[in-house]
Amino acid sequence: MSNARSLARGLNRIRLGSRALIAATTLAASIGGGLALSQPASASTNADHFLSKVIPCESGGNPRAVNSIGAGGLFQFLPSTWHGVGGKGLPQHASVAEQWQRARILYAQQGTSPWYASKPCWGHKI
Structure with missing residues (x-):
């Protein structure tokens, strides 16, 4: 098989894989909060461990904190990100x-x- 044909087959596989990844990402985004609820317990534990380390760095533990660019809450969500994960109002x-x-x-x-x-x-805390 020529190098060109081999390269073409490889690119076709990448395209198909990319389409599947885009479809999976779109599906995950469409189910939103359900995605987090369907994770195994270990994923939630990892998230909580990480997020507990982020809070002092982002907000100093103040759930009402707002920074100079408008990010707010414990995790310093930008309003657009907050709305993107299903939040209403301001974080x-x-x-x-x-x-x-x-x-x-x-x-x-x-x-x-x-x-x-x-x-x-x-x-360094993780």
Whole structure:
């Protein structure tokens, strides 16, 4: 088989894999909060462990904290991110339990990346 044909087959596999990944991501986004609820207990434990390390770095433990760019709450959600994970209103006005619930959803969707800016604070605590 020629190198060109082999390369073409490999690219077709990548395209098919990318389509499946996009479809899975779209499906996960459409079920939103249900995704977090369907995770195994260990995933929730990992999320809670990580998120408990993030709180002091992001808000100093103040659920009503708001920073200079408008991110608020324990986890310093931007309003657009908050709404993207099903939150209503502003995060700093939500209960602590709801802030945790929305943070778990965000963690399930994106891992640690939403809190990357504060990694120098929490990175060594994990």
